[in-house]
Amino acid sequence: MALSNVLEPAVSGFNFENSTRNTVLENGSEEGKIKAPKPMKTGTTIAGVVYKDGVVLGADTRATSEEVVADKMCAKIHYIAPNIYCCGAGTAADTEKTTDMLSSNLTIFSMNSGRNPRVVMAVNILQDMLFRYRGMIGAHLILGGVDCTGSHLYTVGPYGSMDKVPYLAMGSGKLPAMGILEDRFKGNMDLEEAKALVSDAIHAGIMSDLGSGNNTDLCVITKEGVDYIRPHRESLYNYKRQAKYKYKPGTTPVLTKTVNQLELVHETVQMMETAGSS
């Protein structure tokens, strides 16, 4: 409210423009009913830990569309600001767009105020937005970052609730990951210990949850900078394709070929007044 940081205008209520079209499609035309596509859920394990010098975030890389793996190397650790990263679980589109919007807002804020954004500010913006949409945006997020006030780890739920904790796991694989974290977390760990802990927590999620799998990404954020390790640990079950799926040139026979020469009839040049002309 005080500082202009918002790119989107506050439109009241939901946009129901497509609802009539959707009912027509779902109730059927002469060809038959069309079933609405299911939103791609990430079925995920994400985790975060605060250690001595900063924050370590971790995520698996599997994106599922019901029972098929839609993306084996999906990036779930999203950039928010140079010192803030966000892991997202839930509906893939929602986490992508929400984190994108948050990142844009914080960039505008940085430019307007001349300050680096704080993690608590990212959390407040997310809370406002998710609460306003009353849980319709399926984004379960873990935000971690280091700012002038220290290292912070927050979780924001889809209804707009927030928790600040030293270690955390979210997603469908959170139960096994939380087990590892509860067992081995200590305050003020050093970097290697923290990376091993997060990596093992994600690994537990990958092994015990069907919706999580493939590789593990890690992101280490400190005062000095960010180390985005993608992948940190590769899956043991990487499958090599047995055959090539490329077609040789000439596989498709050409039946006919027509060439139409386009004639240049008329050419106009229009000068435009652009701002800041010298």
Add this chain to the structure above:
Amino acid sequence: NSFTIHSFFTFLDTTIMAVEFEGGVVIGADSRTTTGAYIANRVTDKLTPIHERIFCCRSGSAADTQAIADAVTYQLGFHSIELDEAPLVQTAASLFREMCYRYREELMAGIIVAGWDPRRGGQVYTVPVGGMMTRQPVSVGGSGSSYIYGYVDSNYRAGMSKEECLKFTAEALTLAMERDGSSGGVVRLAVISEQGVERQVILGNQLPKFSTV
């Protein structure tokens, strides 16, 4: 239990309590936040500062109560600056009531507002689900409160000292946490008086012990 319908919401099914004493109030809460059967946060802080000497104890939907508390903190801060004076606890409670009653269909929030102001000393106001507001010398709330009404009614005496109130609150919360599955973790306590706010935490293994039957 009507809360079990909304197992996807993050809930502060809880036990919260506040007691008035001569010179201030003692407030307390457990520390469990649940999403269905999973404990999303086992060290939650449900005692939220609204102003320097006014706190609220939150129960119900985590998202709703956090949003309401943020909105009331802003409104009360603005009011206090305009007035150039410390706000009254009754004002804070009225702001909560306004919001909880106006949006009663959309919200699920049970809040106890407690604090100290120079005009009336320590006060406890309860704003349960639905948006009623009433002042009580002792108030309990949340899903675990059902189990301790008998204990509170039989053990509360007017004119208790600060230490007696702290012991009373800690024991009541412990009893509720023993019996209510949605309450647990640690006991967070705070004393609000003219001198300010003193906070303390009683860890799980330090809680008062009762007979295990």
